[in-house]
Amino acid sequence: MNPKIKIEDVKLYYGDFLALKSISMDIPENKITAFIGPSGCGKSTMLKCINRMNDLVEGCRIEGLITLDSEDIYSKEYNVNRLRKRVGMVFQSPNPFPKSIYDNITYGPRTHGINDKATLDEIVERSLKQAAIWEEVKGDLNKNAMALSGGQQQRLCIARALSVEPEVILMDEPTSALDPISTGKIEDLVTELKKEYTIVMVTHNMQQASRVSDKTAFFLTGEVVEFADTYDVFSKPQDKRTEDYISGRFG
Numbered sequence: 001m002n003p004k005i006k007i008e009d010v011k012l013y014y015g016d017f018l019a020l021k022s023i024s025m026d027i028p029e030n031k032i033t034a035f036i037g038p039s040g041c042g043k044s045t046m047l048k049c050i051n052r053m054n055d056l057v058e059g060c061r062i063e064g065l066i067t068l069d070s071e072d073i074y075s076k077e078y079n080v081n082r083l084r085k086r087v088g089m090v091f092q093s094p095n096p097f098p099k100s101i102y103d104n105i106t107y108g109p110r111t112h113g114i115n116d117k118a119t120l121d122e123i124v125e126r127s128l129k130q131a132a133i134w135e136e137v138k139g140d141l142n143k144n145a146m147a148l149s150g151g152q153q154q155r156l157c158i159a160r161a162l163s164v165e166p167e168v169i170l171m172d173e174p175t176s177a178l179d180p181i182s183t184g185k186i187e188d189l190v191t192e193l194k195k196e197y198t199i200v201m202v203t204h205n206m207q208q209a210s211r212v213s214d215k216t217a218f219f220l221t222g223e224v225v226e227f228a229d230t231y232d233v234f235s236k237p238q239d240k241r242t243e244d245y246i247s248g249r250f251g
């Protein structure tokens with residue numbers, strides 16, 4: 001089977017600095033792929049390449065090939081708006097808009113031209129249900145999103161990402177700002193979501209990577225040292241550096 005996302009010999013420069021050194025990996029569909037590794041090793045940089053968020057960074061240059069369903073996402077013909085609709089993103093700290101819950105969820109669909117009230121209502125309900133927050137907020141969708149708890153805000157941000165029906169969801173340390181209960185909710189949610197979506201998640205939490213992901217990539221100073229089934233990475237790492245990292249000897 002073709003991978004959902006293919007990364008081939010990707011090099012990324014921030015000015016003169018080579019932040020990603022020839023990365024190749026195949027990210028499978030309907031699975032959770034975790035990126036682990038010490039701070040500054042290129043996890044977020046790699047993640048952001050997948051929806052071309054790095055296009056916005058001045059002096060950033062990328063070489064190599066990234067495909068989504070076998071289409072080169074960096075080709076001149078590829079429409080970046082279409083890419084961002086297909087590849088959603090959730091960030092480390094919850095970042096809802098300072099607007100109502102309803103407006104947070106309908107923002108994306110509206111920018112894609114959906115204005116029909118009944119359709120928007122449906123999208124709001126479906127997205128909030130998928131993100132396992134509907135029951136908590138359905139009574140007051142006009143409430144300002146900033147008045148929700150951190151864990152609720154993060155689930156709202158996941159609902160917002162889901163509202164435009166993406167195929168891939170990129171998550172950069174989505175639970176690092178949350179308490180263990182909210183973290184557990186997000187982990188359950190992510191596991192549920194992989195039935196319909198391809199998920200790529202950066203995490204500093206080894207237990208989290210081993211609990212929820214199917215594949216794990218271990219990054220070190222801009223390289224992927226090891227990429228394999230999560231069980232194998234954690235039970236029989238092939239590289240000494242992976243073993244040292246997952247056993248807590250550095251990083």
Ligand SMILES: Nc1ncnc2c1ncn2[C@@H]1O[C@H](COP(=O)(O)OP(=O)(O)OP(=O)(O)O)[C@@H](O)[C@H]1O
Nearest residue numbers: 014017019037038039040041042043044045046057
């Ligand atoms: N916009 C930027 N301009 C210049 N250098 C950058 C930029 N963003 C990241 N870098 C550098 O690229 C390298 C990789 O950064 P990146 O944010 O991808 O690391 P990370 O693995 O996500 O780290 P962390 O776990 O701390 O989030 C670091 O050396 C960082 O300083």
Ligand SMILES: [Mg+2]
Nearest residue numbers: 043044045202
């Ligand atoms: Mg990062």
